[in-house]
Amino acid sequence: MSLSVLFLYCMIFASSFFLMINALTCRQDQIQALMQFKNEFESEDCNRSDYFNGVQCDNATGAVTKLQLPSGCFTGTLKSNSSLFGLHQLRYLNLSHSNFTSSSLPSEFSNLKRLEVLSLASSGFTGQVPSEISNLVLLTHLNLSHNELTGGLPLVRNLTKLSVLDFSYNKLSGAIPYDLLPSLPFLSYLDLKKNRLTGSLDVPNTSSSPRLVYLSLGYNLFEGQILEPISKLTNLTYLDLSSLNISYPLDLRVFSPLKSLLVIDLRENRLLPASLSSDSDILLSLDSLYLVQCDIIEFPNILKTFQNLKLLDISNNLIKGKVPEWLWKLPRLSIVNLVNNSFTGFEGSSEVLLNSSVQIIDFAYNSMTGEIPVPPLNSMYYSAWNNSFTGNIPLSICNRSTLVVLDLSYNNFTGPIPQCLSNFKALKVVNLRKNSLEGSIPDEFYSDALIQTLDVGYNRLTGKLPRSLLNCSFLKFLSVDNNRIEDTFPFWLKALPNLHVFTLRSNRFFGHLSPLDQGPLGFPELRILELSDNSFTGSLPPSFFLNWKTSSPIINKDGRMYMGDYKNTYYIYEDTLDLQYKGLFMEQGKVLTSYSTIDFSGNKLEGQIPESIGLLKELIALNLSNNAFTGHIPPSLANVTELESLDLSRNKLSGNIPRGLGSLSFLAYISVAHNQLKGEIPEGPQFSGQAESSFEGNAGLCGLPLQGSCLEPPTQQPKEEDEEEEEEILNWKAVVIGYWPGLLFGLVIAHAIASYKPKWFGKIVSTDKGKEVDPVRLFMTLDSRWDSFNDKDSVEQETDMKK
Template sequence: MLHSCNQGKMTIWSFCLILFLSNSILVLASHVRHLCRADQKNALLEFKNEFYVQELNSNGIVGDKKTEKWRNNTDCCTWDGISCDPKTGKVVELDLMNSFLNGPLRYDSSLFRLQHLHSLVLGSNNFSGTLPNSIGNLKYLRVLSLGDCHLFGKIPSSLGNLTYLTNLDLSVNDFTGELPDSMGNLNKLTELHLRSAKLSGKFPSVLLNMSELTLINLGSNQFEENNFSGPIPESISKLVGLFYLDLSLWNTERAMVDFNMFLQLESLMFLDLSYINTRSTLDTSIFSPLLSLGYLDLSGINLKTSSTLSLPSPMGTLILASCNIAEFPKFLENQTTLYYLDISANRIEGQVPEWLWSLPDLKYVNISQNSFSGFEGPVDVIQRCGELIMLDISSNAFHHPFPLLPNSTTIFLGSDNRFSGEVPRTICKLVSLDTLVLSNNNFNGSIPRCFENFNTTLSVLHLRNNNFSGTFSEESVSEHLRSVDVGRNRLSGELPKSLINCTRLEFLNVEDNIISDRFPLWLRSLPSLQILVLRSNDFHGPISFPGESSSFNKLRIFDISENRFSGVLPSHYFAGWSAMSSVIDIVDVIPSRYAGRDDSGNYQNSVTMTAKGSKIELVGSVFAIYKTIDVSGNKFKGGIPESIALLKELIVLNMSNNAFTSSIPPALSNLTNLESLDLSKNRLSGKIPPELGKLTFLAQMNFSYNRLEGPIPQGTQIQSQKSSSFAENPGLCGVPLQETCGGGGEEEELKKEQGEQKEQVFSWIAAAVGYVPGLVCGLTIGHILTSYKREWFMRIFHYFT
């Protein structure tokens, strides 16, 4: 019995051992089977050694140095960025994106020995060379990503060999020429990314035959400047899998468009047909069958709508700006998923319907540039739209009463309406308020004194061109302010010192008020201040103080004209104004949403300035170009500071109507970008520096009403000026004035110079005439004396010997 039991146990143990060994063998076999092949490992290690790895990638960003972790004594299928086929051990995926690789991608690179790659991702490395034809040898590729690799030259035609490709990314490179025709072979391509690839030539119409494409991004290239013209190709209807289509700004040359071509694109989620320049009228109901459509922009197209129209329920963004709509679109009442609505720049009159604010997901509403006069329902109707973020009602005919807004409101744009009375205190309850623009209305009373008293996030306060009075109080200033425009009101008192706490302040405009204060030199401590406009107030006193730095490092527009500033500007005054002395890249430095509408329905800053003899308005991106100093209409005296010559990027300089004395600094010729120079109505003396004739961009200049003298410098720009630009300078002469120089004009001056030259020539001739005989006589006498001296010496020698 015991023997039988032991025998049974042995049998069980033997069975377990067999199972264990079998499993181990299977695992071992499986492990061995998954090891990458030697030829694949060698190819990878050789590929690694073709490049050097730097500390930072090409964008100066820390990435992942994947290849530095590869070791020869380990399974290459476990290396970072490598995936292998579990059955064959061949490398099928190589992902070295942002791996600090530096060096050219050679035509004989070991990379091309990895013949079974399905996915090759090498984006954001620095290959700095051409894309070799050998790329076409990787014929099994499904994904090829070479974006931002500093590649240049032509895209090789061998790309057409990669017929399995579904995703191709060559964006952000420096390619030249057109896409090769062979790209038409990529009939399985679903995504094509060519943004900012520097491609040129004709639009690659071959792409329109790729029926599997769902996404094409060709933005920021040079395809005839991407100004597509002519009919929209109806072959677009073949792209049945497309979910994103942007044909905005296509110039059909006012031709008719058959919008039915879009009905086949049943997968569309995003469609932008804005401003395609057609005379066709579009029946909006045509898009009803597109059940996936969530973004639709038909701006600039004449629309036909009806009250029974029903668009797909998942619509999130609807933009119908400039569509010649005369009635509020009633079909919107059923758009319960609507998130963003823009019906600006139409012909809609009357009141905004009350039902609009009951749409549960509505966050952004732009109904600007219409003829709305009010809101249906009680004054608090908008408050029912509990999560409203932005409301733009500017450029309408809204009047009292002012609407109550939900606490969630972040951006409220109500400029160019007929609002009157005081701004209601309820505005102070909007704790999320970032942007408040109420310019060009009839508001009166004081600026709300509540923005300092709570944790406000207000960064934009524009109350321009109203009837606000009283002081600009300390309590009206939020420390988060980036842009302040309270110009053209009746504000008095001093500039609020609490502005010194606004470390993000970039734009400050208080022009055309009656503010009485000394120059706010303390504003120089604001690190971001770029535009300072104090024009037409009652500021007074000096703008420079002994021992105090006047450096405004970021300032690009400085307008303190039409005040009572006085004193002498020291020679070093403009030293340290670095933004005007060098080229700087201005990106997102001014909030682009405040005074003139941009593409997003927001606003941009605006400033009125005097340039080229007339007033102009700078709006939006123009701020990045103009660098201006205007100190005209004050009581400054002394010389023009020599340091102004350091401001080499200055475009407009106006120092007129002061009491500047001394001469015009010749160093002004360093201002090679100057387009407008006004030094009129001062007490300047001496000559106009002839060096100013070198300023080829100087289109307008004014030296009138000074004490200048001498000939006007000759130069194309100066001679093209009107005589009034030099008037009332009794000592000036020459073109374009009537007064000739030296009594005989330029001709007399020329004769005088020629006479002087002739006299010099005659003097040299006379000297030469006298010099030659003298030289001959001298040599003759010298020869005689030398001969005589030799003879005399020989006689003495013979006497003693």
């Protein structure tokens, strides 16, 4: 029996065996209905095993009673005649995080009369909620959050068994139905956040308070009249009234009756100063308090009475002076966010935090000076970036074995980097960027080091790159730019399996960039490589970029993937990087890793630009300026379809500008100034919209945007250039073939086994393909380093701390 036949037989047997397993509990007609439902959509990311893992059937009847799709499983339109609506015995249906693009909610959901749980969150539904949804009288959980639903809040008075109701993050408008709470006696969780609702709540005047414990109404169009009825909900433990849109300051004392309240979020409301300084008997049980962007000018003394407080977020206010010493004596305090105020320091000595219970503290973006306080003993996250602290980094940090994130960047620290920072087992982030540190980078990284980000850019460091970095197998982000490090290119770092971002810009690196075997560079996961303004020499082989690839990215909640996925329940850390883009240096607050950038400018590189650059399909910025490259501009650049910024200026390039560059629809900046190019500048908006300076210094170039026009009539020169370009591509392909002499034989064998063709290179995934280019796509604000997480399915405290 041949290998290919054996492989096919095994696949058929596995498939049949799987069907047999499911047939033990699910009737065949039910399995067929489920498969028909799956086939109604694009489901490339939803294999059969994942799909059926979310299926349960009744042991007695064999009918499907539960269906939970894996996240992102289906793409397409959910139609009213879908086979889904024939599964009449369903009690639990979760289609959340599907891509039902431009689908309205079919009224046929009402056919599933036995449903107890219906979750359609984040699935792309639009339009109004059908009134027939109220026929599902057995529902206990209804979640339609994070869609594009419009119209009024649907009438759900018939759903008397509801305990969880979530319509948050839609576009619902109008008033809340007057009988919403009176008609739902078992409702404990109500989330209407981020809509366009108005009016008030009607709270029944009964002897017993409603069962509601979780209420989120933030970011709507409510006015002050909603506060009085909320004060009657005495069982509330969680309350979100962020951005209430009221015209007068909010008085905290209105919440005095809420004796059980644990979490309150009042961000983006103006607060009555008297209620912040009061020591009255209010909110004494409070666990978490969010007063973000409330125009507070003095530190709230009312916090002295909150002895149960664990989480305090007073970021983005106008508070001046020093942080009071009494704050750190609150016995249960563990998370403090003081970001973006006008604090000048801390009351007390440098050891004021020493005995505090705080584990996560962020006081970035203030005006603090002098010596930095010693971190608390159990610190996990310690961020002081963008202040004006001076002196040495305290050696007492070496005793904080629980520290995971240490960010002291953008200060005025001097002296050496403590040696201990290279041998912490728990540390994942060390960011000392933009200080005045001296000496060398510590060279004591252990083999089990967890470090993922090391940023020591913009200091005065000397010496060489520490060879013990080879022990940091989790390292993703390495930045040593703008120092005085003198070393050769660290080819040895290619052994790091996860290195995504690597910048050596503006140091004293020297020597060749090409490997000794003149093969590919050998950093398979690299997305961003920044080597500008050093003294690298030599030429790059044609196959230099041949084996660059990228794994599938993890998409963040805003649709992108960022560096710095160091997630805690209460924070997410994101890396910062300076990139030269479209001729400008810009600081990027969130480092996207779903694209690729390369900057080799300001070195002494020569020879031809490798044709293999055309393999980097998702490259968005390429800067090879200020070198000594010769030969033609690679025609393969026309394959780099995501390219937005191209700088080849100040080299010795000759020949014509490839006309194929005119097909790059995202190309917004191009400079080929000061080369030896000739011929007519290609037509098209990518070229005509550039400044004249982008093409100056090329005596043989003519056409727009240069002044005047090409005087000579067209000749056969372009054809000759095309032939030369084609010859270059053929020569490059020959190099590729020569690099793998056994590739053809391997492909034949692979085809005989499984008809499988291995890829030579990976494609860097773009999340914005086909969209109009906007600078926002690259450069996000620095205010986003404190992000949020919000658990919609529990009545636990909301842990939403964002700047």
